[in-house]
Amino acid sequence: MSLIRWNPARQLERWSPDFLGVQREINRLFDDFFRGGMQSDTTLGPSYWTPAVDIVEEDDQFVVKMELPGVNKEDVKITLETNILTVQGEKKHEKEEKGENTYRAERSYGAFQRSFTLPTTVKSDKIDAVYKDGVLAVTLPKAEEARPKQIEVKVK
Amino acid sequence: MGNNGKESVIRRGNSALARRSETMERFITPVADIYETADAFVVKLDMPGATKDSISVGVEPGNLTAKGVVGEYHGQNSDLLLGEIGRRSYYREFNLTEGIDHKDVEAEFEDGVLTIRLPKSEKMRTKEIPIK
Numbered sequence: 461m462s463l464i465r466w467n468p469a470r471q472l473e474r475w476s477p478d479f480l481g482v483q484r485e486i487n488r489l490f491d492d493f494f495r496g497g498m499q500s501d502t503t504l505g506p507s508y509w510t511p512a513v514d515i516v517e518e519d520d521q522f523v524v525k526m527e528l529p530g531v532n533k534e535d536v537k538i539t540l541e542t543n544i545l546t547v548q549g550e551k552k553h554e555k556e557e558k559g560e561n562t563y564r565a566e567r568s569y570g571a572f573q574r575s576f577t578l579p580t581t582v583k584s585d586k587i588d589a590v591y592k593d594g595v596l597a598v599t600l601p602k603a604e605e606a607r608p609k610q611i612e613v614k615v616k
Numbered sequence: 617m618g619n620n621g622k623e624s625v626i627r628r629g630n631s632a633l634a635r636r637s638e639t640m641e642r643f644i645t646p647v648a649d650i651y652e653t654a655d656a657f658v659v660k661l662d663m664p665g666a667t668k669d670s671i672s673v674g675v676e677p678g679n680l681t682a683k684g685v686v687g688e689y690h691g692q693n694s695d696l697l698l699g700e701i702g703r704r705s706y707y708r709e710f711n712l713t714e715g716i717d718h719k720d721v722e723a724e725f726e727d728g729v730l731t732i733r734l735p736k737s738e739k740m741r742t743k744e745i746p747i748k
Contacts, residue, residue: 512700523694527664527701529728566647567662576698593687594664594728 507570509551515576520607522578522600529594530554530567536591538598540584547596548573580606646682646706646730654742657716657734663706664728670705673723673732680710682730715740 514525526547528536536549550571582600589598646661659680663671666684674681684706715737722733 513698514696514701515698516694517697518694522697525701527662527728529662529664530660531727561652563650563652564648567649567660568647579697591727593666593668594662 509568509570509572511572511574513574513576517579520602522582522602524576524598524600526574526596526598527594528572528591528596531594533591533596536596538587538589540582540587540600543578543581544575545578545598545600546573546575547598582606642702642704643707644704645708646684648708648710650710655736657713657736659710659732659734661706661708661730661732662728663725663730665701665704666706666725666728666730668725671723671725671730673721673730675712675716675718675721675734677718678712678714680712680732680734681708682732683707684725684730 512527516523516525524545524547528549528551531549531551535552536547539546539548548571551569553569578600581603583603586601587598589596591597646663648662649658649660651658659682661682663682663684665686667687670683670685670687672681672683674683686703686705712734717735717737720735722735724731724733
């Protein structure tokens with residue numbers, strides 16, 4: 461289990477999604493700028509990228525969706541430790557004919573890793589992951605005690 | 617792309633705008649890899665979440681368009697804790713060089729990646745000349 465950097469913005473997620481959007485764009489700019497050699501996170505190897513994620517909370521489960529176009533599902537590893545969900549893997553270059561001329565190379569390749577702290581405990585044995593059309597969807601059912609309870613109050 | 621670059625930017629801007637008013641969906645420009653082999657140009661576009669049925673590729677002289685619509689989204693009774701993807705669809709337009717065999721263009725969609733293969737016409741292909 462690697463250390464997860466503390467991210468103060470995580471606290472703001474619920475209150476200000478717009479702020480996060482702006483911050484993410486700035487992060488992306490920096491990611492692009494520093495890609496290739498200068499990044500501080502050396503554990504992921506020479507090139508890495510950050511896939512986009514949506515996390516949704518429903519009454520009885522969390523759904524984590526991650527965009528992983530062109531990634532082989534065999535190259536994806538999902539782990540849960542306490543309440544920290546980690547998705548990591550590698551996007552390998554497709555076997556292509558020897559390109560004599562490359563006109564554009566905008567797509568990302570290399571290693572990726574993202575970790576998330578879930579707000580409540582989940583049933584670790586009931587986690588389900590599906591990869592379809594380049595999107596990984598991880599469904600994490602909430603543990604019983606974390607589900608919202610309806611208490612009926614009788615009016616006398 | 618060359619001196620036609622300006623025109624294609626304008627066109628792309630207009631069509632994106634028109635589409636925006638049609639739906640509430642967000643059309644984004646998918647990232648692309650483009651490379652050339654001995655007998656074809658290959659365009660690869662990342663369109664994660666798009667359904668195979670929604671993909672459309674249009675080829676006409678000088679112009680290539682690719683479109684894809686993302687299928688299912690989150691349910692109504694859900695609370696978005698982190699939203700980097702959002703409801704999105706894909707649209708991108710490219711200028712095409714001359715010398716492409718339009719009727720033999722092939723497209724394939726797999727694992728969220730659209731691969732378009734544009735074969736070169738006979739006269740554009742790299743020929744190996746045998747040495748006598």
